[in-house]
Amino acid sequence: MLCQLSINNYAIVRFLELDFRPGMTSITGETGAGKSIAIDALGLCLGNRSDASSVRPGAGKAEISARFSVDDIPLAKRWLEDNDLDAEHECILRRTINADGRSRAYINGNPVPLQQLKSLGQLLVGIHGQHAHHAMLKSEHQLTLLDSYANHKLLLENVAKSYQRYKQTQSELKRLQQSSLERIARKQLLQYQVEELDEFALQPGEFDEIEAEHKRLANGSALIENCQQGLYLLSEGEDANVESLLNKAVMLADELKDYDPELEIIGNMLNEALISVQESAAELQRYQSHLELDPEHFAQLEQRMSQAMQLARKHIVSPQELVAHHTKLKQELDAIDGDNSKLEGIEQELEASRQAYIAQAQKLSLSRSRYAKELDKLVTQSIKELNMPKGKFTIDVNFCEQTMSPLGSDSVEFLVTTNPGQPLQPISKVASGGELSRIGLGIQVITARKVSTPTLIFDEVDVGISGPTAAVVGRMLRQLGESTQVFCVTHLPQVAGNGHQHMFVNKANKGGQTETSMTSLDADQRIEELARLLGGDTITTNTLANAKELLQH
Template identity: 40%
Template sequence: MLTDIYIENYTVVDRLHLNLDSGFSVLSGETGAGKSIIVDAISLALGARLDTKIIRKQESRCTVTLCFDVSTIPLAREWLEQHGFDDHQECIISRVHQSDHRSKITINGKPCPSTLLRELAPLLLIIHGQHQSQTLLQREQQQTYVDSYGKHHHLLQLLQHNYAEWRKNQTEREHLKFQTEQRDEQLNLLNYQWQELEALNLQPNEWQELHEEHQQLHHAKQLIYNLNQAIDVTIENEKTSTTHLLQYAIDQLQLSHKNNPQLKSIIELLNTAAIHVQEAADELIHYRDALDLSPERLHYIEQRLTQIHDLARKHHVGPEELPDVIQSLQHRIEQLNSSEERMMALEKQSQQLLSFYQHTANKLSQSRRRTATEINKKITHYMQNLGMHGGEFEIKFDPHAELITAYGFEKISFLVKTNPGQPLLPLAKVVSGGELSRISLALQTIISEKENIPTFIFDEVDVGIGGQTAEIVGKLLQSLGKQAQVLCITHLPQVAAQGHHHFKVNKFSTKNSTTTTIEPLTREQRVHEIARMLSGSKITPQTLQHAEALLT
């Protein structure tokens, strides 16, 4: 549950700390005191989009911190542990927004992006205001309510998995069907392309080797000259060749070898050098003599390179990629040749997947109808007690079994009548804003019986009601507070009197500033606050007596 709220420099709030307990807590205060600021700040801390004007005047940043006890919220603990924010029993969410528009969110002291925080928020609390009531008019949201109450999470997951597998099968079948329709034409083209490449008989690394040889032949004259010069310098010139000069040096040193034994190692080095020079010269001669410098060879290579290059350009690849093209063509030809067998296998698989889908969808549909019967009875009962005498609620199923969707065989819509003698009509065509809020409250109440929602925050859910209906709404919120933590902003004394805890929001203004504060009320203070809510600023003994009676 939500245990503490800290707000600093947020709009008209200087510093505010609100310590919350379990049960039903109410927030009241005069119009314009800033009651909704508390809810807005909570929304901000939980990842809501920023308004650039939220920082208190003359301050550089605002901070909102929420502390949750998650010891009894296993889904939240699991999420925190999975994402590296685990602190066992506590979850502290803090958001700091600066005047330069930079914003920082942390969970248990670790940075967290707002997109990730929005995943965690519904596991901790649900904020219910006028906007949230409006979502009840959306058919998708109506179906979500039914599935939440019916605990259809696992069935929906299985159904969506079955649907995804079936759609994947259909996509492959459609693609294969299109290919089959073009099969003969494609096979003719692919076979022609493959035979053309096979006729080329391209050898591994042939392109690179031919390219290098072409470069050599293109510069053949210079190459021969360079080779001959190197051979001449190494062995052929009888007077100045390297081998001649090395041998001369060896002979000269041999003359002094007997009297200078240390020359032995030097002579050995020179002999080794002479051997290496001779071997290098032999390699040069072999390379020169092996060169095919005929114009015919050059012409052949140029033709061969042109053939390879033309086919590579035809297939929009580099010459070195042609072997991959051949393999790709072979694979596509094999696929087309086996397409009939694949189509038969896909059709068989499609029937199996469709059977799985229909089985799951039927189970979901049956459970939805059982759930709808239960919801209809409960919401109709609540409507009768919430000022809509003669009202009735019914969940309508629009079957579309001929369609396969990720959400089952039917579309769901909520029908109501708020007065006797009226026909059942879609929710959006019948209810007022106040009636919608009450129906939405009733739905939240019955869903909380099924789901472990730890905290509800209601922002003026009692708009448009009064008297006995307001008292019933208050009792409904009090009842909900026995199952979950409830925080409600209200202007109705009948609702405020039902709270287990009562806080008052005050606004103080001076010439230069305005500040909003919040204080917990004692029993005596509650009597005076409810009396104010009953009669305004003029409190009489009668209103105090009435307030006391409401609290009794």
């Protein structure tokens, strides 16, 4: 519950520090005194938008802080813990607004974004404004009121998640469809390129082999001539060759080692050289015997090498990169085929997500219909108590599978009849201003009983109500205050008299400046204020007696 509110230099308030208690607190004051100013200031602590006009003229900044007890608010305690902002038993919200319009927000002394302040504020306070009954004419607000009463948050979350999945799948399908024409054109090009490269069928490393063999055959005559000359020098020369010369040297070394054993090593080295020369000659002979000048094979090699180089230029790669490029193109073609398969799959996925959404939306619709019937009876009973004895209220919930939104597939309409014999019609067409106020107030009080918000504020919601009806409204709010902290800004004595406590708002001129103050009234002061509300500036014995009667609870 709200325990304390401190206001510094806000609008026409210089300084206010207000302590609050459980139950219903009535707030009254003269017209123009600023009865709603404390509520407006509290709204800033709850995350409402601010501007430079919030700062009292002449002041550098406005500062508002609100202290709440959170012992009995498990949702708020969990929120504070989840955001590492928890305190043991209380929570302090603070907002500062500079004269230039910039503002800062704090929770338990920690600076936070405004959205966090708003998120927590929704768990602490619910505000019902004087124009709430006008918003009730809108279908979307009617849906919100029904959902607030039903309090089926999990069903709403499931529908919202299902809707989000459906929209994401729909976006992916749209993306794939939009690129379909581009993929078709690209696929045709790739198919031609891959078929051409498939037909050529160049193997890994083949181009280097072709290039080497081509070079060898292109220089075949020179190879044969050089091989013959090499063999002549090594072993086949008639006059002299390396092998015969080495043989003579080996024989000479064999003779010399008999004279000096140290020369044996020379003989060994010459023997090794002789063996190497013989092996070289044999290898050269073998190479020469296999060396063929095949013009037809050479032409085939030249043609394949030429084709490889043409394809490489066509694809803007080197001939050595052609095989890897071929593989890359095939992979891209496979990927496009995969995208087409994915397109078919995502169409099925979209239908599956739509069915999943419909299933969740139907569960939500059934819950809405069940709570709508419950709310029908309660609101009908309430408006009868509020001087509409023949009134009847019904909520029409219609499910349409083709309508998809994060809030489900329902359209909700409030129907009412205020006179016997009249059919149920949309509330916007039937109810007068006063009737609308009473119906709206009844719905607000009933839905407020179901929500877990520990503090409720009713800001002049009794506009258009008077007499016995006002007394009923007062009793409704007092009954609500037995289980929830209720603040009610009102101009009706019948409502104000039902408060467990009473605060009076006064405006005065001090030192050439207007200031608003707010004080708690004792029993005698309450009687005087109720008498003022009853009779205006002239307070008589009768108005005082009537005021005392209003406080007899």
